[in-house]
Amino acid sequence: MATNxxxxxxxxxxxxxxxxxxxxxxxxxxIAGGGIGAVVLIVVIVVVLLTTGVFGGGGSGGASGxxxxxxxxxxxxxxxxxxxxxxxSNGNAPEDLIEYWEDDESGGPFQFLDALADVxxxxxxxxxxxxxxxxxxxxxxxxxADSEFDVLREELEDGADCEDDDYxxxxxxxxxxxxxxxxxxxxxxxxxxxPDAVEQLLTYKSRTPEKLADADDSDIKEIxxxxxxxxxxxxxxxxxxxxxxxxxxxxxxxxxSDGGDSIPxxxxxxxxxxRAAAASEGDVAVDDWLEEMFARFDLExxxxxxxxxxxxxxxxxxxxxxxxxx
Numbered sequence: 001m002a003t004n005x006x007x008x009x010x011x012x013x014x015x016x017x018x019x020x021x022x023x024x025x026x027x028x029x030x031i032a033g034g035g036i037g038a039v040v041l042i043v044v045i046v047v048v049l050l051t052t053g054v055f056g057g058g059g060s061g062g063a064s065g066x067x068x069x070x071x072x073x074x075x076x077x078x079x080x081x082x083x084x085x086x087x088x089s090n091g092n093a094p095e096d097l098i099e100y101w102e103d104d105e106s107g108g109p110f111q112f113l114d115a116l117a118d119v120x121x122x123x124x125x126x127x128x129x130x131x132x133x134x135x136x137x138x139x140x141x142x143x144x145a146d147s148e149f150d151v152l153r154e155e156l157e158d159g160a161d162c163e164d165d166d167y168x169x170x171x172x173x174x175x176x177x178x179x180x181x182x183x184x185x186x187x188x189x190x191x192x193x194x195p196d197a198v199e200q201l202l203t204y205k206s207r208t209p210e211k212l213a214d215a216d217d218s219d220i221k222e223i224x225x226x227x228x229x230x231x232x233x234x235x236x237x238x239x240x241x242x243x244x245x246x247x248x249x250x251x252x253x254x255x256x257s258d259g260g261d262s263i264p265x266x267x268x269x270x271x272x273x274x275r276a277a278a279a280s281e282g283d284v285a286v287d288d289w290l291e292e293m294f295a296r297f298d299l300e301x302x303x304x305x306x307x308x309x310x311x312x313x314x315x316x317x318x319x320x321x322x323x324x325x326x
Contacts, residue, residue, distance in 0.1 A: 069130050070221055072142050072184075072191050073213035074201055079236040080213070080220060082130045087231035092256040094263055097321040100298060127188075140193040140201065149185040156181065167199060168206035219249055219270065226268035226314045227253035234297070242269055244285055246276040250293055254319060265294065265301060265319040268312050281308040290315075298322055 073080060087093055130142040153173075156162040162175040171183045180195040182202060191198055204211045213220045219237050227233065230253030236242070237249040248270045255264035267290050271277040280286050287303045294301035304317030 068187075068214075069128055069142055069144065070214035070218070070224075071205075071212055072189055072201065073130070073132050073140070073220065074197075074204060075211045075213050075215055075218050075220075077132045077213060077220060078238055079234070080130055080132050080224075082128065082233045084127075084231040085129055086127055087256055093231045093254075094257045094261075094321055096323070097298060100321070100323065140191055140197055143190045143192070144188055145190075149183055152183070152190075167202050170202045170205065172198065172202065223249050223251040223268050223270050223312070226309070226312050227251045227266045230254045230266070231256055232297075234293075237270075242289065244269070244280065244283075244289055246272040247280070248272060250289070252290075252293060252297075254297075254299065261320050262302075262318040263320070264316065265299070266314070266316045267293075267301075268314045271311050271313065274308075274310050277308045277311050277313050280313050281306065286313055294319055295322065298324065 069080075069082060088098060128142075128144040132140040132142065153164070156173045156175075157164065160175050162173040162181070165172050165174060167182075171185070172180060173183070174180045174195055178194065180193060180198045182191045182198050184190070191201060201212075209215070210217075212218075215221070220235050223237070224233060224235050227235075232254040233252070235249065235251035242248065242250040250267070250269050252265065252267045255266070257263045269277075269280070269286060269290070271280060287306070290303060291301045298321060299319040300322040302318045302320075304315060306313060306315035
């Protein structure tokens, strides 16, 4: 992270736009066309409002509100990371892991959102925060929090020179450096990203809501439902996230800490059929891949119970922060 708050360019920046991207869990996220600076600017504005009390109360989101978040996620998303910020700010997440993720040098999943992670957020600010990536790895940032949207609108207009527009009946702000933010005041949600990605989301919500990730046939929704709640949840769909034969996706959830080193963890792998899942039950390769996935997030997994359930192999165990510097 550069000292001015703008992410350093990644060597794996998307082709065809200005260099810009952050590597998170082995994936390079970017805002196509160089708009990432504008998105970070918008996030900074939101953070200022958070820390001055304009946002507050946290809403009813949190990890348990994951299905609400999915109503703002395109159904073809390749992965999603969700954070229950209330649990984090209340100290229910392992402090050593959070502190490491907030370090600019860690390369952890907070790096893309340093504008949030480097700010002392009060307990009752953000409820839920999610990062979503599609096949091109352009990112959407989804935030749920109680808010004074009139104040946010003033800041977007006067502080960032963004322009308000009505897009398919939704409130969309586009900013001069290429970022955009959609406001959903009724439901206390904001979605930030590159304009094309945000507009596609709004098109889905207005015309084809079955293409959102909360649809009944959504792979992301289905696999997340197999892991249960957690202050941190991740789901990845596709061979990159589950290269085991006939595996279609993987998900994990990390539970709240009781102050000890070990924290509860749950996981699920999605297969092409019930037969494929049953054949993979007890497969050492599945255990190894689960451990590798947790290791991407600086966690050492102790695999516990694993069993086949329909097209899924699901299980639970414990995890500990694995400090790469120790």
